Amino acid sequence: MSVAQNLIRSARFRAEREADWRRLEAIVTKAERRGLKALGFDEAQAMATLYRQAMASLSMAREISLDRALLAYLEALCARAYLAVYAPQERLGGMIGRLLVVGIPGAARRLFPLILISYAIMALGGLAGWMLFQNDPTWYDTLMPAGMAGGRGLESSREELLAVIYSGQEAQSGQLAAFASVLFSHNARIAILIFSLGVLACVPGTVLTFLNGLTIGAFVALHADRGLLYDIVAWLSIHGVTELSAVVIACAGGLHLGQAVLFPGEVRRRDALRRNARDAVKLALLAALMLVVAAALEGFGRQLIQDPGARLRTGLAIGALWVVWLGLSGRGRAGRGLT
DSSP, X not given: OXXXXXXXXXXXXXXXXXXXXXXXXXXXHHHHXXXXXXXXXXXXXXXXXXXXXXXXXXXXXXXXXXXXXXXXXXXXXXXXXXXXXXXXXXXXXXXXXXXXXXIHHHHHHHTHHHHHXXXXXXXXXXXXXXXXXXHOTTHHHHHSOXXXXXXXXXXXXXXXXXXXXSHHHHHHHOHHHHHHHHHHHHHHHHHXXXXXXXXXXXXXXXXXXXXXXXXXXXXXXXXXXXXXXXXXXXXXXXXXXXXXXXXXXXXXXXXXXXXXXHOOTTSOHHHHHHHHHHHHHHHHHXXXXXXXXXXXXXXXXXXXXXXXHHHHHHHHHHHHHHHHHHHHTTHHHHTTTOO
8 A cells, every 4th residue: 555545544544533533632632630529420421432432443543554553543542542441540648548447457467476576586585685684794895886885885973874865965975965866867777677577588588687686675674783773764755666667667568578489389489578578568657657657756755754654655555546546537438459
């Protein structure tokens, strides 16, 4: 077929159907700008019908090798119409709300056994750090990174430790604020590493979680040795319940990825990783959210609340709020497959 004949055929093909294409284009443009809710019943029905007709026209145009400009136009129009008809119409706010109400809590409940295991790993590390200090206090210098010590070490007296727990001397020394900042940065890095390294057969993430527990255990043991166990637990509780839980949850997400490597089941490891990543990523998002909340608590809550009893109650109450949200939110909707 000559070029002239092809152009004539394309022009005829287009003239017979162009009115419907233009109408479909107008309806799709309205849906893109104002949403499907802006369409009337007749417009929505016409869009579905015209979309099917446009797809048939595109298929025919490809078979008879019409000119490229017409093919490009139809391909673009059909792609836009497909998105308008079939793509999810939920707005960003709705997607975030569904993630917070259903997605993240559902993932936390499904992976609750791994979360418990992660808590146990950190608790064992804390117990080991405590016992090592009790057996030989010089372990403190080995277990506590110099940048995290905040000036507190084996030579610190009870009065010096008290000076950085309560804000009367904190404003002058700045040691507590510096330690809090370093501790948050340390735990944020640890959480990222624990999650990302979990895919390596779970081992690195488990070790890092245990080592984090060792550090906390030795730190608490130092204060307990000076008769300040209640004070340091109360000081840590306001942000620590949230911040350390974030590390634990990141560990659980990493373990879930590691399970796909160790026990892929009857599918390929690549497919098992893709499957497990759905819930693991939700736990990573939860850990990130908890770290942000912990930073706010660290920056304001602890400075505003000086009574150790009030600090402890606040930390436990915040922990209870996390449990209620993750344990109860979206249960009915999760049952309908909306996770």
